[in-house]
Structures are given as structure tokens and as C-alpha cells.
Amino acid sequence: MERVKVLTVNPGSASLRLHLVEDDRVLDSLETGPHSEREINSFLHRTDGIDVVAHRLVHGGSHLVTPTEVTRQVRETIAGCRSLAPEHVPGTEALLDLLTDLLPDARHVVCPDTAFHRGLPEVSRTYALPEQWRARWDLRRYGFHGLSYAWALRRAAELLDRPAGELNLLIAHLSGGCSVAAVAHGRSVDTSMGFTPLEGSVMARRSGTVDPGMLLWLLREGHLTVEELEDGLYHRSGLLGLSATSDDTRDLVRDANAGDVKARFTLAVFEHSVRRELAAVAAGLPRIDALVFTGDIGWDQPEVAESVAGGLPVLGIRGGLSRARERDGVLSEPGAAVPVLAIQSREELSLARAATA
Numbered sequence: 410m411e412r413v414k415v416l417t418v419n420p421g422s423a424s425l426r427l428h429l430v431e432d433d434r435v436l437d438s439l440e441t442g443p444h445s446e447r448e449i450n451s452f453l454h455r456t457d458g459i460d461v462v463a464h465r466l467v468h469g470g471s472h473l474v475t476p477t478e479v480t481r482q483v484r485e486t487i488a489g490c491r492s493l494a495p496e497h498v499p500g501t502e503a504l505l506d507l508l509t510d511l512l513p514d515a516r517h518v519v520c521p522d523t524a525f526h527r528g529l530p531e532v533s534r535t536y537a538l539p540e541q542w543r544a545r546w547d548l549r550r551y552g553f554h555g556l557s558y559a560w561a562l563r564r565a566a567e568l569l570d571r572p573a574g575e576l577n578l579l580i581a582h583l584s585g586g587c588s589v590a591a592v593a594h595g596r597s598v599d600t601s602m603g604f605t606p607l608e609g610s611v612m613a614r615r616s617g618t619v620d621p622g623m624l625l626w627l628l629r630e631g632h633l634t635v636e637e638l639e640d641g642l643y644h645r646s647g648l649l650g651l652s653a654t655s656d657d658t659r660d661l662v663r664d665a666n667a668g669d670v671k672a673r674f675t676l677a678v679f680e681h682s683v684r685r686e687l688a689a690v691a692a693g694l695p696r697i698d699a700l701v702f703t704g705d706i707g708w709d710q711p712e713v714a715e716s717v718a719g720g721l722p723v724l725g726i727r728g729g730l731s732r733a734r735e736r737d738g739v740l741s742e743p744g745a746a747v748p749v750l751a752i753q754s755r756e757e758l759s760l761a762r763a764a765t766a
């Protein structure tokens with residue numbers, strides 16, 4: 410079979426990651442800040458023969474829900490999605506423009522984060538809003554982090570030695586953005602992020618779910634402008650808003666261990682919100698075959714995994730997890746009623762697969 414060399418592009422809220430992937434193997438990579446044209450140029454200089462560029466598209470609205478080759482019309486559709494995910498879509502647009510210029514002979518494919526959730530049952534994806542609003546503006550739960558979930562499902566099937574289509578999983582993707590998903594018989598049946606990647610659990614800098622009545626009150630009383638509200642919810646909330654010191658659990662765990670009360674409280678609120686979202690989406694599962702931690706925090710912060718899992722005996726999940734993270738694996742003790750797994754997020758491999766499937 411002919412080998413396909415894929416450049417994967419993952420513009421996150423905090424970073425930009427490029428990977429050169431062939432046959433599920435990473436040949437080269439670049440992790441940099443969001444606006445780094447010079448670094449991208451020199452990265453591309455040291456490689457050749459890129460066949461496909463796979464662009465992660467966090468939000469493609471209701472029109473872009475599967476991997477799609479980029480055309481002028483697709484490019485316009487993406488521009489229309491800018492305000493749906495203001496942290497992510499503008500970065501994708503800038504990179505699409507740059508890379509289609511730099512690599513005009515490659516096939517450019519956008520891979521929506523929402524694809525994994527496109528079959529969400531109607532009851533999970535519907536908001537109880539006026540029918541005309543829902544119809545007119547496509548107000549519905551989309552769900553995100555789908556590339557990461559698709560990879561986690563595949564790896565969980567390998568680790569548990571069972572077909573993916575049989576598995577009922579709870580998956581927590583904890584990173585800059587944090588979300589959870591319930592997978593029944595290999596398909597997403599519920600997830601905590603919704604119309605935008607702002608809903609759900611507490612995140613690094615994003616608030617997650619807050620009472621919509623509180624937002625209305627802040628606006629109506631003139632306490633905040635729309636711009637101030639957007640900035641606060643997207644950039645100054647979450648772990649950072651709670652702690653006022655860091656958006657990174659590695660700092661917070663260190664400070665909490667040193668006796669910092671605020672860091673300890675920040676982690677407690679974060680872990681509580683993840684448990685709460687997990688318990689909520691678990692309602693859609695016939696049983697739980699495993700709980701999977703993925704994303705940077707899910708992978709590199711065993712203290713958080715321990716606290717989340719250890720606080721969910723109501724779901725049959727227990728703590729006492731292994732802290733080992735050399736490779737993807739089972740963290741719970743043999744014979745655990747609900748095995749707990751840690752799987753490294755490999756959005757780049759998932760992207761390469763999605764773009765070439």
C-alpha cells in the first residue's frame with residue numbers, strides 16, 4: 410500500500426502543535442505559540458513530500474460535521490463559525506490560509522472535533538429552548554474533543570481486548586479544555602460540552618457551566634459588558650480564576666502539597682465538577698466497562714485521577730490507582746468492578762486517520 414505523509418495541525422487555545430505522521434508514527438513535530446510563522450516555515454523546510462494536511466477544526470457548525478476537503482465554500486463556512494468557538498476557529502483560519510499557500514499541492518482536509526458526537530441521541534443533544542430558536546440558529550449540543558475521544562476509544566478497546574463497538578465507557582478529556590463523554594456500544598451518547606466548548610466541567614481558564622440566569626443578571630444590571638463577560642468566561646475563569654495564580658494543575662498540586670489553602674480548594678472544585686459531569690453522562694449508559702482518563706491533566710496528573718475516581722463509589726468506581734504513566738494502561742487493581750485507564754491523548758494520530766479514512 411502507498412504510504413501517505415500527513416501534516417497534522419492542532420491549533421489549541423494555548424498552543425499550536427504540528428506533527429508529521431505516517432502509518433500511525435510521528436516522524437517530526439513542532440509545539441509552539443499560536444502565532445509563529447517563522448517557526449512553521451523552518452519546520453516545513455526540513456520536510457518534504459507532504460501528501461495531506463489534516464487541520465483540526467474545533468467547530469464547524471451544523472454544516473461541517475465530518476472530515477471535509479477544503480474548498481472556497483468550505484473556507485467560507487468556517488469563517489461563519491468564528492464566533493461559535495472564538496478561542497479556536499480564528500487560529501484554524503489563519504493556519505488554513507498560511508498552509509494552503511505554503512503547501513499548494515497537498516490535499517487540505519478539515520477534521521471537526523464534533524464528528525465523534527454527530528450521532529448523539531436527540532434527547533442528549535436538545536436544549537429545552539423555543540422551537541423557532543432551535544430551528545433558526547441550530548441551537549443544539551455538538552460536543553467537542555472528538556478526535557481525542559475517538560483515539561481513547563480505540564486504545565481502550567486494545568487495552569481491554571474487546572471490540573470498540575461493544576464498549577460502554579466514561580471518558581474524561583482533561584486539558585486546557587475539559588470535557589467528559591459517555592460512550593455506549595462504541596458510540597457517543599452524551600457529553601458535557603454543548604453548543605460551544607464553554608459548557609461542562611471547570612477548565613484551565615474557562616468557567617464551564619454557570620447559571621445562565623447569573624449571566625443575564627450581570628448584563629441586565631450593567632455590571633459587565635458582553636465583551637467583558639466573554640473575556641472573563643473564556644480567559645479568566647476555571648483553575649486560573651479560582652486560584653488567581655495558575656491554570657496548570659502541576660503548579661496547583663505542588664502548592665496544595667505545600668499547604669496552600671487556595672490551591673487545595675481550586676483542585677477540590679475542579680475535581681468535584683469533573684465527578685459531577687461524569688455522573689451526569691453516566692446516566693445514559695447501560696453499564697460502565699471502564700473509566701478512561703485522557704488529555705494532558707488526565708495523563709500527567711495522577712493526583713487528579715485519584716481524587717476523581719476515588720470520589721465516585723456511587724458509580725462502582727474506586728481509587729487506589731497506580732501512578733505509573735510510562736505507557737497507556739490500566740490504573741486500577743486487578744479485578745476492579747470498573748477498571749480505570751489512562752490513555753495519552755494522541756489527537757495527531759486521530760487527525761491523520763480522520764483525514765485519510
Ligand SMILES: Nc1ncnc2c1ncn2[C@@H]1O[C@H](COP(=O)(O)OP(=O)(O)O)[C@@H](O)[C@H]1O
Binds near residue numbers: 705
Ligand atoms: N497538568 C497539566 N499538564 C499540562 N497542561 C495543563 C495541566 N494543567 C493544566 N494545563 C493546561 O492545559 C493546556 C494544554 O492543553 P491543550 O488542550 O493542549 O491546550 P490547547 O488549548 O492549546 O490545545 C496548558 O497550556 C495549561 O494551560
Ligand SMILES: CC(=O)OP(=O)(O)O
Binds near residue numbers: 423553
Ligand atoms: C474543544 C477544546 O476545548 O479544545 P482544547 O482543549 O484544545 O482547547
Ligand SMILES: [Mg+2]
Binds near residue numbers: 421422584585586
Ligand atoms: Mg488541545
